[in-house]
Amino acid sequence: MAKQIWKPANLLNPVPAVMVSCSDNEGHHNVMTAAWCGTVCSDPVMVSVSIRKSRYSHELISKSEEYVINLVSRDMVKTCDFVGIKSGRNIDKFALKGDLRITGCPSQKVGALSIAESPVSLECKVKQVLELGSHDMFVAEVVSTTVDDRILDENGRLDLKKADLVAYSHGEYYGLGELLGKFSFSTHKDERLKTRQAMNREKRSGKALQKERDGKDER
Numbered sequence: 001m002a003k004q005i006w007k008p009a010n011l012l013n014p015v016p017a018v019m020v021s022c023s024d025n026e027g028h029h030n031v032m033t034a035a036w037c038g039t040v041c042s043d044p045v046m047v048s049v050s051i052r053k054s055r056y057s058h059e060l061i062s063k064s065e066e067y068v069i070n071l072v073s074r075d076m077v078k079t080c081d082f083v084g085i086k087s088g089r090n091i092d093k094f095a096l097k098g099d100l101r102i103t104g105c106p107s108q109k110v111g112a113l114s115i116a117e118s119p120v121s122l123e124c125k126v127k128q129v130l131e132l133g134s135h136d137m138f139v140a141e142v143v144s145t146t147v148d149d150r151i152l153d154e155n156g157r158l159d160l161k162k163a164d165l166v167a168y169s170h171g172e173y174y175g176l177g178e179l180l181g182k183f184s185f186s187t188h189k190d191e192r193l194k195t196r197q198a199m200n201r202e203k204r205s206g207k208a209l210q211k212e213r214d215g216k217d218e219r
């Protein structure tokens with residue numbers, strides 16, 4: 001197997017495609033798509049989004065020091081692409097019509113609007129801005145989380161599968177594929193149990209075969 005050595009490349013994939021909504025807290029609202037977005041701390045709950053200085057959203061977030069990360073479901077993917085192509089300097093993305101329409105709704109703790117169609121919205125307050133080069137990274141604390149009750153199970157627990165989230169990989173949007181395992185499944189008792197059950201099945205079928213053979217012998 002041959003490998004090629006390339007120059008440094010942004011090839012960390014897949015990544016989430018999310019819609020980041022923001023405002024300057026002076027009545028201007030906007031939303032952009034971001035794929036360079038990540039979880040960076042669990043206590044306090046913190047995230048980051050890297051945004052080019054040229055984006056209108058960069059201007060608004062720099063003023064308000066707030067933004068909302070809105071997760072994207074399969075049925076929102078076209079809008080997600082569109083708001084990642086057009087700038088809010090030229091159009092009001094909260095006034096789009098037809099299948100591109102998104103509904104802005106008041107957030108709990110920040111001035112930026114949340115997106116009603118989004119299954120999960122994370123309201124964020126900026127703690128640090130890292131000027132990295134092409135992009136500035138807005139590191140922020142999540143101060144409120146809104147979860148659509150359509151993605152809860154009958155016991156009120158989050159069932160994120162129901163959100164049908166979108167991933168982005170090398171310029172292409174994907175739905176999530178088949179479940180391959182659950183966290184720590186490689187060390188899980190269940191897994192060992194399944195292996196034991198499979199071995200027992202094998203043993204049983206071996207015995208059955210033996211019986212069959214014995215039976216045949218008797219006949």
Ligand SMILES: Cc1cc2nc3c(=O)[nH]c(=O)nc-3n(C[C@H](O)[C@H](O)[C@H](O)COP(=O)(O)O)c2cc1C
Nearest residue numbers: 033034035036051052055056057084085086087088
């Ligand atoms: C899938 C996708 C991912 C994107 N990710 C980012 C990103 O992480 N950071 C960024 O600065 N721009 C990103 N963009 C580009 C902006 O969303 C785009 O330039 C947008 O028009 C900016 O809008 P604004 O000027 O209204 O802020 C992405 C675009 C797409 C389609």
